[in-house]
Amino acid sequence: MAISKTPEGNIPVPQLDEVALETLAVRAGQIRSPELEHSEAIFPTSSFVFNSAQEAAQRFAGEVPGNIYARFTNPTVAMFEQRIAALEGGERAVAAASGMAAILSTFMALLQQGDHILCSKSVFGTTRVLLDKYLSKFGIEVSYVALGDYDGWQSGLRDNTRMLFLETPSNPLCEIVDLPRVAAIAQNAEALLVVDNCFCTPVLQQPFRLGADIVVHSATKYLDGQGRCLGGVVIGSEQLMEEVHGFLRSAGPAMSPFNAWVFLKGLETLPVRMKAHSEHALKVAVWLEQQSGIERVYYSDLESHPDYALAQKQQVSGSGVLSFEIKGDRAAAWRFIDAMEFISITANLGDVKSTITHPATTTHGRLTEEDKLDAGITDNLIRLSVGLEHPEDVIRDLKRGLSALQSQR
Ligand SMILES: Cc1ncc(COP(=O)(O)O)c(C=O)c1O
Numbered sequence: 001m002a003i004s005k006t007p008e009g010n011i012p013v014p015q016l017d018e019v020a021l022e023t024l025a026v027r028a029g030q031i032r033s034p035e036l037e038h039s040e041a042i043f044p045t046s047s048f049v050f051n052s053a054q055e056a057a058q059r060f061a062g063e064v065p066g067n068i069y070a071r072f073t074n075p076t077v078a079m080f081e082q083r084i085a086a087l088e089g090g091e092r093a094v095a096a097a098s099g100m101a102a103i104l105s106t107f108m109a110l111l112q113q114g115d116h117i118l119c120s121k122s123v124f125g126t127t128r129v130l131l132d133k134y135l136s137k138f139g140i141e142v143s144y145v146a147l148g149d150y151d152g153w154q155s156g157l158r159d160n161t162r163m164l165f166l167e168t169p170s171n172p173l174c175e176i177v178d179l180p181r182v183a184a185i186a187q188n189a190e191a192l193l194v195v196d197n198c199f200c201t202p203v204l205q206q207p208f209r210l211g212a213d214i215v216v217h218s219a220t221k222y223l224d225g226q227g228r229c230l231g232g233v234v235i236g237s238e239q240l241m242e243e244v245h246g247f248l249r250s251a252g253p254a255m256s257p258f259n260a261w262v263f264l265k266g267l268e269t270l271p272v273r274m275k276a277h278s279e280h281a282l283k284v285a286v287w288l289e290q291q292s293g294i295e296r297v298y299y300s301d302l303e304s305h306p307d308y309a310l311a312q313k314q315q316v317s318g319s320g321v322l323s324f325e326i327k328g329d330r331a332a333a334w335r336f337i338d339a340m341e342f343i344s345i346t347a348n349l350g351d352v353k354s355t356i357t358h359p360a361t362t363t364h365g366r367l368t369e370e371d372k373l374d375a376g377i378t379d380n381l382i383r384l385s386v387g388l389e390h391p392e393d394v395i396r397d398l399k400r401g402l403s404a405l406q407s408q409r
Pocket of ligand 1: 098099100101124167171196198199217218219220221230231232
């Protein structure tokens with residue numbers, strides 16, 4: 001056991017060089033207080049005391065390390081940041097109050113008036129609203145490209161393009177982009193590639209190994225995994241994250257220590273949960289594909305998915321999220337959803353409880369009809385986040401949806 005020197009004294013902490021991801025998920029980032037607690041401590045405090053006025057001045061001036069105020073740093077939040085940074089293989093992570101706060105902080109810290117951001121059409125609906133309605137007010141230009149349109153990524157570049165932003169797999173169609181290919185385009189243009197890794201998590205895909213400059217997460221999803229807390233995180237180089245942290249400490253959307261603790265606990269089981277989510281989702285996807293009431297299933301580990309080969313190369317496996325088009329219209333899709341006995345009708349995903357959503361009228365409801373169709377969000381599309389109930393029980397619930405389709409035809 002190595003000894004770490006802290007202001008409080010000598011605290012034993014394990015060295016974690018060259019350990020596996022599963023070990024990092026449980027052990028990375030823990031800071032033990034002088035109480036030597038085994039499980040990570042929650043520090044529910046808004047500020048921290050100094051031993052003297054001189055020490056206060058030195059900490060504010062950055063001359064001595066240490067906590068000042070919880071909008072800037074908090075030990076529980078720092079533990080979460082260090083653990084997720086270790087899992088993603090990034091230099092530094094900065095936590096935020098939600099996934100959207102993490103995305104906003106990335107934009108606000110690293111873009112300025114007159115810059116252009118080239119974004120995938122298939123990103124979370126609110127990310128598009130943030131860009132179109134709010135960032136544009138501050139003179140940041142945005143344009144969109146289909147995720148898999150590599151010529152479009154190249155030709156969409158402008159002289160002022162500073163950032164490329166995408167999700168892979170996309171929400172909700174599970175489209176996959178060749179990350180090294182887009183990373184090369186970004187690098188040639190001296191623009192930053194930002195990847196929202198919410199669906200895969202570092203367990204299934206590590207974007208830094210594939211050329212990304214920045215990874216963002218809605219920790220609200222799989223990182224928590226049990227639908228308890230809102231949170232987000234941005235990961236990248238020390239230099240870039242210093243800027244993101246600077247915005248966050250000034251603007252204020254910091255992560256609460258309680259939420260950070262929940263996410264720390266979530267990360268401990270992330271590798272086993274992701275494996276189970278993937279296995280269950282594949283079983284459900286294979287079953288759905290065989291049903292006559294289903295038009296099409298979108299899941300990247302199905303051979304029928306257009307990006308199947310890329311998924312095999314780039315991801316350990318598909319995540320727990322899939323989507324499918326039923327044979328019918330919006331009313332039929334709603335009947336299908338309403339027939340669920342235990343699968344929850346809710347907008348969240350990445351939970352141990354399976355959840356079902358109608359993207360066109362919920363998560364992507366604020367997009368124009370044209371933008372929805374462009375992003376493949378049709379009225380008969382349903383998104384399913386397969387949880388950790390027994391997959392046969394999930395299938396039994398989905399059969400109720402199929403029966404509801406037939407009964408009303
Ligand atoms: C892919 C993706 N990114 C970002 C977000 C935003 O995260 P949050 O709800 O934590 O703000 C979501 C939320 O659903 C999402 O699905």
